[in-house]
Amino acid sequence: MKTKVSTLFLLISVLFSSCTRQKYLPNSKEIDVNQYGSYIEVYPLNETSVKGELISIDKVELMVLTKQDEKSILKTIPIGRGLKFKLRYASGKRYGWTIPTYTALSFMHGWAAMFSLPVNLLVTVAITNSGVQAFTYKNQDISYEELQMFARFPGGIPEYIDRDKIQ
Amino acid sequence: MKKINGRKISHYLVLISLGIIILHACRSNPAYYFRSNYKEANSLLHQTDTISTKPFLKAHLKNGDVCIFRDTWKVDTLENSVFGSGKRYDFNRVLTYEGDLRLPIDSVLIFETNEKLKGTEKKRIAALTLLTALNLMGGAYCLTNPKACFGSCPTFYVNKNDNFHFANAEGFSNAILPSMEYYDIDALGYTPFTGNRFSLTMKNEALETHCLRDIKLMAYPRNEDQRIYQSRKNQFYICENNYSLSQALADEGNITGLLSSEDRVERFSLSDGANLSSKEEVFLEFEEVDNTQDLGFIINFRQTLMTTYFIYGAMGYMGDEVSDIFAMMEEDKETVAKLDNGIKKELGDIDVYVWNDLKEEWVFQGGFYETGPIAFNHQILPLDQKVKGKKLRIKLLMNKGLWRMDYVALTNIKEQVEPLELRPNQILNKGVKDQRALNELKNPEQFLISMPGDEFQLDFELPESDQEYELFLYSKGYYLEWMREHWIKDKNLLKLRQMFKNPKKFLSEEAESYKLYEANMEQEFWNSKIDTETFSYYEN
Numbered sequence: 001m002k003t004k005v006s007t008l009f010l011l012i013s014v015l016f017s018s019c020t021r022q023k024y025l026p027n028s029k030e031i032d033v034n035q036y037g038s039y040i041e042v043y044p045l046n047e048t049s050v051k052g053e054l055i056s057i058d059k060v061e062l063m064v065l066t067k068q069d070e071k072s073i074l075k076t077i078p079i080g081r082g083l084k085f086k087l088r089y090a091s092g093k094r095y096g097w098t099i100p101t102y103t104a105l106s107f108m109h110g111w112a113a114m115f116s117l118p119v120n121l122l123v124t125v126a127i128t129n130s131g132v133q134a135f136t137y138k139n140q141d142i143s144y145e146e147l148q149m150f151a152r153f154p155g156g157i158p159e160y161i162d163r164d165k166i167q
Numbered sequence: 168m169k170k171i172n173g174r175k176i177s178h179y180l181v182l183i184s185l186g187i188i189i190l191h192a193c194r195s196n197p198a199y200y201f202r203s204n205y206k207e208a209n210s211l212l213h214q215t216d217t218i219s220t221k222p223f224l225k226a227h228l229k230n231g232d233v234c235i236f237r238d239t240w241k242v243d244t245l246e247n248s249v250f251g252s253g254k255r256y257d258f259n260r261v262l263t264y265e266g267d268l269r270l271p272i273d274s275v276l277i278f279e280t281n282e283k284l285k286g287t288e289k290k291r292i293a294a295l296t297l298l299t300a301l302n303l304m305g306g307a308y309c310l311t312n313p314k315a316c317f318g319s320c321p322t323f324y325v326n327k328n329d330n331f332h333f334a335n336a337e338g339f340s341n342a343i344l345p346s347m348e349y350y351d352i353d354a355l356g357y358t359p360f361t362g363n364r365f366s367l368t369m370k371n372e373a374l375e376t377h378c379l380r381d382i383k384l385m386a387y388p389r390n391e392d393q394r395i396y397q398s399r400k401n402q403f404y405i406c407e408n409n410y411s412l413s414q415a416l417a418d419e420g421n422i423t424g425l426l427s428s429e430d431r432v433e434r435f436s437l438s439d440g441a442n443l444s445s446k447e448e449v450f451l452e453f454e455e456v457d458n459t460q461d462l463g464f465i466i467n468f469r470q471t472l473m474t475t476y477f478i479y480g481a482m483g484y485m486g487d488e489v490s491d492i493f494a495m496m497e498e499d500k501e502t503v504a505k506l507d508n509g510i511k512k513e514l515g516d517i518d519v520y521v522w523n524d525l526k527e528e529w530v531f532q533g534g535f536y537e538t539g540p541i542a543f544n545h546q547i548l549p550l551d552q553k554v555k556g557k558k559l560r561i562k563l564l565m566n567k568g569l570w571r572m573d574y575v576a577l578t579n580i581k582e583q584v585e586p587l588e589l590r591p592n593q594i595l596n597k598g599v600k601d602q603r604a605l606n607e608l609k610n611p612e613q614f615l616i617s618m619p620g621d622e623f624q625l626d627f628e629l630p631e632s633d634q635e636y637e638l639f640l641y642s643k644g645y646y647l648e649w650m651r652e653h654w655i656k657d658k659n660l661l662k663l664r665q666m667f668k669n670p671k672k673f674l675s676e677e678a679e680s681y682k683l684y685e686a687n688m689e690q691e692f693w694n695s696k697i698d699t700e701t702f703s704y705y706e707n
Contacts, residue, residue, distance in 0.1 A: 024260075031201070032223040032281035033235050035260040093288055095295075102298065108306040116305055123298050127291050134287060149202050152260070155276040158231040167259045 486658020
C-alpha cells in the first residue's frame, strides 16, 4: 500500500510540477526581454522555505518577493552556511502530457506492453523531469555573485525605493 | 477504479527512479554564461562589438527602473549616452514608456546582455521522437498482427511468480461464449509441496472477461513408483513403470532428443504454406518394453498459436457485428456442434497408431486434443494392441504446424481410479481473504468474474499431510474476448462464412497469409510476457 501511494505521489508530483508556472518567468526564447527577476526557492536551515521572485542579493542577505495570502511580501534571508536554493530563470516546456499518452500507447502492444510500458514510463518521466529541471540552477551550480545577475535589481535595491512598495 | 499490482509498481518505481538518476547524471553543466553584466559602458562596447548579432540590451538604472533596448541600440560616446528603441519599466516593472529611448550612461547602474538560448529542447525532442518511432513500430506490428500480441484464457500457476511460459494449466480455452461453457481437467504434473495445504494462483493475463463457475483440485494418493495419468475422456489411471523412447523420426530427421525428456524443449513443425490442414507423421520406437500388458502411451503436448490465430481471425472477420453474431451463435443450439465440425475437425487430433506385426498394418488407437498454446497437457492413451516381444512402434498423425510435443513414453496401467475432489477452502485476492469469491465458486448458480490483471490465490486442504498426491485441476466456465478497435477493419463476413461452412477451402486459402507471419508470431509470443492493466469487475 505504501509503495502504491508513494508511486502515485511521485507520478502526480512529476506531472504537476511541470504545470506550476510563475507568471513573471519568461519562456526560454524571451529571457533577454524579461523585466523581472528569476524565480527562486530558498531553503534556510531549520526554517521554512521561501519561494518567489529574486529581488536582490548582496554578500549578507538575499531578498525574495513572496506571496502570502495573495499579498506580496518582501522577505529577507540571511546568507550563511547551509543555505540552499534553486533558481529558475525561464519556464521549462511541459512534457507531463507524455506520461499518460505514452502509457496509453503501450496498451497497443498487447503482451509486449510488459516491455514497452516501463520503457515509455521511464523515458517520459525522465523527459518530463528534465523539462521541469531545465533552466534551473542550484546552490552548487552558481556563486552568490553570479546569482546577482538573476535578481530584479542586480545592483541591489536603490536606497530611495520604499521596500514595502515593491510589488 | 484501476488497481496496480504491488510488485509491478516496485519495478516501475525502480525504473522511474533510475530514469531520474540517469537524467540528473546526464544533465549538461549549467550554462549561466548566456547572461553578462557590465558596470561600465566601455566593457559593454568592447565585448558586444565582436559578436555578429547584437543582443538586446537591458539597462538597470540607479533609480530602480529598467530599460530594455531592442537590438538596434547604440552608445553615443560623445554625449555619453545609450540610445535606441525599447521599453522602460519602473521599479515595480510597470511599463512606463515604449519607443525611442536615450539614457545618460551615468544613470545606468548595470548593463545586461543575454545570448539567445538555442536548441534547449533538442535532446528531449530527439528522445521523444525516438520513443514515438518505437511505439509506432510496435503498434504497427500489433495492428498488422493482432493475433500475435493479444489473448489467452485463465491460467493457473503452482508458483505464483511464474509467467505464462510456465503456466501449469489453462482453463476452458474453447469456451468463448456462455453457451460453450464446459469443464476442463488439466494435470498439474509433479508438484511437490509440504504439509496438507496446496495453493494455486489463477491469473487473467489477457483482455478477456473470465467467468468461472467451478474450480476443484482433483487429487489421488500415490507412492514413489506410481504416477496417475488422465486420458482425454477424463478417466484417471494409476500407472507403474516408464519405458523411454528409443527413437523418433519425423520429416526433419531424428527427433529423439526432443521427445525423450520432460525438459520443455519441444518438437514442433511449421505449417504447410499451401494448405493449413496438411498432415505429417512422426514415427516412434520403444525397444525395451519389459511388460507389454496394459500399455498406456503418455504424451506432454500443447498447441502452437494456430488456433489462437483462427479465434482472433474469426472475431476480426465479424468486425463491428461481433456482438450480433455472438448473440446469434448464443441462441443457436447447434453452435458447439458446428464449431466442432468446422476447422477443429479439419485440423484433427494427434492420432495414435500402433504397428501390428501380424497384420503388418498400422492400427488406430485414439487421439489427443486440447485447445491452447500455453500450458502443457499431460495425458495418457490406453493402447489396445497385443505386442510381440519387447518392441513397440507407434505412429503419430497430426496437422502440420499445430502441435508442440515435449515428451512421449510408455507405461503400464495398473487400474482406473477416481481422484478426490477438493474445493478451495480459502481464496485470497491480492493477498486479502475474499469471501465473496469463495461463495461465488461454491454456488453453482454464480460465477466468479475475473478481469484482466486479476490474480486469485486458491487454497486447498488435502486430507493427509505426509502423503504424496498426483494433482489435477478442474475448471469450469467460459470467457469473453474483448474486441479490439483495430480488429474491426478486418471485417469480412464472407470469409467468416467460409471459415464455418467450408473450412477445408478456408484453410487452403488462408495458408499464405498465415505463413507470412507464423515465424514472427511464434517468436513474438514466446519472447514476450503477458501484462495487462488491472480492471475490476466488482469495483466498477
